[in-house]
Every structure is written in structure tokens, then in C-alpha cells.
Amino acid sequence: MKKSLKLLFCAAAIFTSFQAFAFNFGGFINNSTKLRNTVMSDGSLKADQLNQGTLWIRQPFSNAGTSFLAVQGTYQFEKDFDLEDDPVQTLNLDTFKLEFNKELEAGNLIFAAGRFGSADLTGLILNQALDGLQLTLIKPWGKFQIGGGYTGLLNKHFASMLDQNQAEYAKDTEKFYDLAEKYAVAKMGISFQNLFVNQTLSIEGFGAIHLQDEDFNRIYGTLALNGPLSEKVFYELSSTVEAASFDGGDYEIANLSKGSIAFYPPVNDMSVYLNAVYASEKFLGFTSCTAVNANGLPAECSDLFKAGLSAGVKPVSFVLLSGSGDAVFEAKEFEYMGFQYGLNMDVQPVSDFYIGLALSQFFHKEESDFNKTTLEIKARLVF
Numbered sequence: 001m002k003k004s005l006k007l008l009f010c011a012a013a014i015f016t017s018f019q020a021f022a023f024n025f026g027g028f029i030n031n032s033t034k035l036r037n038t039v040m041s042d043g044s045l046k047a048d049q050l051n052q053g054t055l056w057i058r059q060p061f062s063n064a065g066t067s068f069l070a071v072q073g074t075y076q077f078e079k080d081f082d083l084e085d086d087p088v089q090t091l092n093l094d095t096f097k098l099e100f101n102k103e104l105e106a107g108n109l110i111f112a113a114g115r116f117g118s119a120d121l122t123g124l125i126l127n128q129a130l131d132g133l134q135l136t137l138i139k140p141w142g143k144f145q146i147g148g149g150y151t152g153l154l155n156k157h158f159a160s161m162l163d164q165n166q167a168e169y170a171k172d173t174e175k176f177y178d179l180a181e182k183y184a185v186a187k188m189g190i191s192f193q194n195l196f197v198n199q200t201l202s203i204e205g206f207g208a209i210h211l212q213d214e215d216f217n218r219i220y221g222t223l224a225l226n227g228p229l230s231e232k233v234f235y236e237l238s239s240t241v242e243a244a245s246f247d248g249g250d251y252e253i254a255n256l257s258k259g260s261i262a263f264y265p266p267v268n269d270m271s272v273y274l275n276a277v278y279a280s281e282k283f284l285g286f287t288s289c290t291a292v293n294a295n296g297l298p299a300e301c302s303d304l305f306k307a308g309l310s311a312g313v314k315p316v317s318f319v320l321l322s323g324s325g326d327a328v329f330e331a332k333e334f335e336y337m338g339f340q341y342g343l344n345m346d347v348q349p350v351s352d353f354y355i356g357l358a359l360s361q362f363f364h365k366e367e368s369d370f371n372k373t374t375l376e377i378k379a380r381l382v383f
Contacts, residue, residue, distance in 0.1 A: 022065070027055040028382045036374040045373065046082035054094070066101035066108075070116075076157070088173045090157040094129065107139040118149065121189065121204045121222045122238050122258060124277070124301055125285040128159055130185055142193040142200070152182035152211070160288035164216055164246055166300045168288055182211040185286075199227035208286045215248035218286060234262045242283055254283035256301060269314040276307040281332045305329040308340075320346040328362075338364040352382040 030052040035045040056072040072095040079087040097116040102109045112134040120126040132149025151161065156171045156178040163169055163181075172178045189204030202224040210216040224238035237259045243251040256279045263272045279301040289301040308326030315321065325341040342360040356378040364370035 022060060024058040025056065026383060027053070028380055029053050031379045032376060034374055034376045037372060048078070048080045048082070050076065050078045052076045068099055070095055070097045070099070085173060088157070089176060090155065091176045092155045092158045094158070107137065110136040110138070118187065120206060120220065121202055121224045122240060122256065124256065124258070124289045125220055125240065126206065126287055128287050129154060132185070142191045144190045146188045148184070148186040150184055151180050154180040156180040161286060162284060162288060162300065166284060166302055184209045184211055197227070199225060201225055215245060217245045218284065219243045232264045236260050244282070244284060252282050254280045256283050267313070270312065272309070272311045274309055277301065277304065278331060279304045303331050305331045305334065318347060318349050336365055338362060354380040
């Protein structure tokens, strides 16, 4: 009896201590209505309707709110009118993250556990949630981070891992929650801020080991450099070497490199970017990278060189207009493939409501069957 009372008092004390910190919750509703042409639609525009409802909670464990429990879940409904199948309905646990932040004499030590988003330095190779652990050390000289995770408990409908054929793993549309492919992922990186003339040097390595039937393992190493060239001009450069083993064979070497120059004129929050991405013939990312707008070819970052210009401007405080254009080449022979462009208008009259309109097209140099067009209306309501 005394033992039970002690446990009850301990639970009550813990609950009361949680209540001492602000408990936050909320949600949002997303809508995406697309008109797009595909190979199956014979060039005609077909609708794709996607709706999401998301709820989240955040329970801080400190007055500063830097240590917390964050949980987020999503219900998704999608109907692709290019297919005769029934609508696909799915449920997902987007985030279940426990994070503790310890202040050091000069810096912070952050430990995270659970399910949370993970991305590599380029943002093109790894960009999805993982179930795992992560330790981050932040110091005046820069940042060190190490972590690892598992993918087998993710919902395949919300994961975009690629197989050996540069396609996302097939999903069972009859299931609300379809377990993803089993991979073990490990990642480690270090960044040196203001290493010289306000420049930042970053080094990162991560690997993905397939834990199921076929042997398909990938290892990546990235070197990145970024910083200001002047008060209004900034640059980013990165190069990644990949070693991939297909079906248990020898590791094959490939490369992904990207660069950009950003210019911020003092006019209506304007920005102008020059961008380039190169991916060698054998390169294959871990998660999907739609390198060409409107699902043009190639869909992924492989045997690709893309270079172009993008810009954005706010004519008024709540409207953002942006556009981009790129020339696309096959990397192996450096042969011109086609041209793509995108136009966007995003309107946010109040903080809790957003609506956007986007048009993107890809024109193949010869094969009109590969031309792609997507028109999308997006909206978000926050509550």
C-alpha cells in the first residue's frame, strides 16, 4: 500500500511539474489541387486532389522551452483522377520527438530521441523522418552532430526512399499505414563557422544499409563551403561522393555537386539566385529528389546537369511572386535535354491563412510525349 502511494505521489509530482510549463497545441488543414499531364493521361490534364489534416502538441520541460516533447500526426486523403482506383486514405505519425537542451559554459548540448526529420547538407540526398537518436554540440567555433535511425516503422505513404531502379518503393494503397523498407541510417557531421573571412566549412558523412532481402547499401561523404561575397551577395558550394553497392556487388563511385549565388537587392524583399546541380550517371540519392519540375525526365538526381536562374519579390508585404527557369542536360554526354520553368504566387493576408498558385512546365527538346505541365492551387488554414 505504501509503495502504491509513493508511486501515485511521484506521478502526481511529475504531472504537476509538467503543468508548470506552458502546454501548446494546434493544427492546420492543407489543400492541394493539381492539374497535370502524365504518360498515362496521353497529354491531357488530369486532376489530383490531396487534403491533409494535422494536429500537434508541444510540452516544454523548462521555462525557456528548449527541452520539450513534440508530437504531430496527419490524416491524408488523395484522389488521383488519372487512375481508376479508389481514393487513398492514410494516417501518419509525423513527429514524436523528445529533446533535451543543456546549456554549457560556451554553447549548448542537445539530445533528441524518437521520430523527427533528418536532412543531409545538400537537402537533395536525404530529406525525411527517421526513428532514432541525435546528439548535437553547438560551440562558438561551429557545430558537431552525430546520430542514427531506422526506417522500418515509418509509413511508406510519407517516405520517399529510392530503390535500385531510381523509383520510390511501391506503396499498398489499401493500407492506412504501410510499413516502409528497413534501412539503418547513420550520420555524422561537423561545421566550422567563420573559419576564414566569415566563411563556413562543413563536412558530413552518412550511410544507409538495407536490412531486407537484397543487398543495396549506400555511403555518402559531403564537403560544403558557404558564406558572404559582399554585404548583399552570398554563395553555397557542395560536392558529394557516393559509394553504392548493388546486389552485394562492388561499390561504384558517383558524384553530386551543386552551387548557388544569391543576391538580395534592397527592393521589396527581392532575391535573385543563380543555381546549378550536377549528378553523374551512377548517382542515386537515398530519398527522392525531383530535379526537374512537373515530373519531367529525369525525375531524380542522376545523369543530370541543370543550371538556371530564380527570383522572388514582394510587391506588398503579404504577397510573394517568384519564378525560375533552367536548362537541363544529360550529364554523361553533356547533351541538351530541354527547358523548364516555374511561376508561383503566394498570398498570406493573415498569419493563419495562406493560398498559393503554381505553374510549372518542362519541354523536351525532341520528344513531346515527355513534355510536362502542372498547375497547382494550394491553401493552408492554421488553428
